[in-house]
Amino acid sequence: MTEEDIKLxxxxxxxxxxxxxxxxxxxxxxxxxxxxxIMGEPAxxxxxxxxxxxxxxxxxxQFDQERKFTPWLLTIAGNIARNKLRRNKFMNPLDNPGWxxxxxxxxxxxxxxxxxxxxxxxxxxxxxxxKYRIPIVLRYYGELTYKxxxxxxxxxxxxxxxRLHRAKSKLKNILGGDGNE
Amino acid sequence: xxxxxxxxxxKELKEYIVKGLNSEVEExxxxxxxxEGRVLSQxxxxxxxxxxxxxxxxxxxxxxxxxxxxxTAVLIAGLLTGFLIGGYVNTPFFSSTNGFxxxxxxxxxxxxxxxxxxxxxxxxxLKKRSGGLWSIKLDLEPGRYEYNFIxxxxxxxxxPRANEYVRSYDKLSSVIYVDDRRQGSGSV
Numbered sequence: 001m002t003e004e005d006i007k008l009x010x011x012x013x014x015x016x017x018x019x020x021x022x023x024x025x026x027x028x029x030x031x032x033x034x035x036x037x038i039m040g041e042p043a044x045x046x047x048x049x050x051x052x053x054x055x056x057x058x059x060x061x062q063f064d065q066e067r068k069f070t071p072w073l074l075t076i077a078g079n080i081a082r083n084k085l086r087r088n089k090f091m092n093p094l095d096n097p098g099w100x101x102x103x104x105x106x107x108x109x110x111x112x113x114x115x116x117x118x119x120x121x122x123x124x125x126x127x128x129x130x131k132y133r134i135p136i137v138l139r140y141y142g143e144l145t146y147k148x149x150x151x152x153x154x155x156x157x158x159x160x161x162x163r164l165h166r167a168k169s170k171l172k173n174i175l176g177g178d179g180n181e
Numbered sequence: 182x183x184x185x186x187x188x189x190x191x192k193e194l195k196e197y198i199v200k201g202l203n204s205e206v207e208e209x210x211x212x213x214x215x216x217e218g219r220v221l222s223q224x225x226x227x228x229x230x231x232x233x234x235x236x237x238x239x240x241x242x243x244x245x246x247x248x249x250x251x252x253t254a255v256l257i258a259g260l261l262t263g264f265l266i267g268g269y270v271n272t273p274f275f276s277s278t279n280g281f282x283x284x285x286x287x288x289x290x291x292x293x294x295x296x297x298x299x300x301x302x303x304x305x306x307l308k309k310r311s312g313g314l315w316s317i318k319l320d321l322e323p324g325r326y327e328y329n330f331i332x333x334x335x336x337x338x339x340x341p342r343a344n345e346y347v348r349s350y351d352k353l354s355s356v357i358y359v360d361d362r363r364q365g366s367g368s369v
Contacts, residue, residue: 017224021217028213033202042209043335049213053220121201140195141202168194175197 001069009069013060024053030070031077037137038081040126048084052077074142078134078152085130127174132167135160215289222341249288249313280320281359283328285340288313290332295319297328304331327354 001009005026011019028049035048056063056076063072125133134153138144149164150157283295285307293315294304300319307315307330315330327347330338339346343355 017221021221024217024220028216029206032213033206036205037198037202042212046212046336049216050220054223057224119205121198122205137198140198171194
C-alpha cells in the first residue's frame with residue numbers, strides 16, 4: 001500500500017467519500033480479475049466488484065493500516081464471490097456453468113460470444129468445481145495466504161491447503177499436463 | 182523451507198492464470214467505466230445523512246464525460262427544485278396528469294430500459310434526452326411498485342431516487358409509492 005493509499009484510506013475513514021472513489025478506481029481492475037476467475041461471467045464479476053467496494057467501505061474501521069490493503073480487499077471480494085455463487089446456484093441452478101456446462105451450449109447468445117472470443121483461462125477455471133476454483137484463484141491471482149483464503153472461504157486452513165493441492169492437479173489435467181500429485 | 186509453489190510448473194500455472202485473467206480484464210475494461218460513481222452513489226444513499234455529493238470531475242476518466250455528467254446534475258437539480266416548489270417534497274418522481282416520468286442520468290449508456298411489476302417485468306425502452314438523461318412516461322394506478330433500470334441490456338441498476346429499496350434474488354430493487362394526489366394533479 002503506497003503512502004497515497006494510506007492517506008486516501010485515512011481520508012475515507014474521516015468521512016471523505018471521494019477518497020474512497022479514488023481507491024475504487026485504483027483497485028477495481030484487480031478485484032474484477034479475481035471475481036471473473038471465480039464467477040466466470042463478466043456481469044456477475046461486475047456485481048462482485050461493486051459489492052466489494054461497498055462492503056469494504058462499511059468494514060473500513062476494521063482495516064488495520066499495518067496490514068496490506070490489497071489482500072484485505074481481495075479477501076472481502078473472495079467472500080462475496082463465494083456467497084454469490086452459492087446464491088446463484090440456489091436461485092438459478094440451470095445457470096451454473098460449474099456443474100451444468102451443457103446449458104451454455106444451448107444458449108445461442110453465449111455460443112456466439114464464445115465463438116467470438118476464446119477465453120481459455122476462464123473456460124479452464126470454469127471446468128473446476130467451485131470448491132477448487134475459488135482457492136486457486138485467490139491463491140494465484142489474488143496472492144492470498146492460506147490464512148486469508150481460509151477467512152474468505154470460511155474453511156479451516158488445512159482444508160484450504162488440501163483443496164489447493166487438488167485444484168492444481170485438476171487444473172493441470174484440464175490443461176493437458178501430467179497432473180502429478 | 183522448500184516451497185512447491187516456487188517450482189517451475191507451479192510458477193507456470195500461476196503465470197497462466199494471472200496473464201489470462203489480466204488479458205480478459207483488459208477486454209472487459211469498458212464495463213468498469215463509471216463504477217466509482219455507482220459505488221459512491223450507493224454509499225451516499227445508504228448513509229444516514231445523505232449529505233454526500235461527490236466531485237464528478239475526479240470520478241470520470243475524461244473531461245467530456247465529467248462535463249456531460251455535471252450538466253446532467255445541474256439539470257436534475259433544476260427539475261427537482263421545480264418539483265419542490267410544486268409541493269411534491271415526498272416524491273422523487275415527475276408526475277403529471279398524464280402519468281409518471283421515470284428519469285435516470287446515465288451518460289455512458291448505449292441503451293436504458295425500465296422493468297417492473299407494472300410492466301410484468303418486461304423491459305420498456307427509455308428515450309435518450311440531452312445531457313445523458315434517459316426517460317420514459319408511464320401511466321400508473323395508485324399503489325406500490327418495484328422496478329429497476331437495465332443498462333445496455335445487461336446491468337440491473339436501482340433508481341437512485343426511489344422511495345425505498347428491497348433486496349430480492351440478491352438484487353436491489355427500487356420501490357415507488359404512487360398515491361392519488363401525485364397521480365392526479367402533479368405537474369412538472
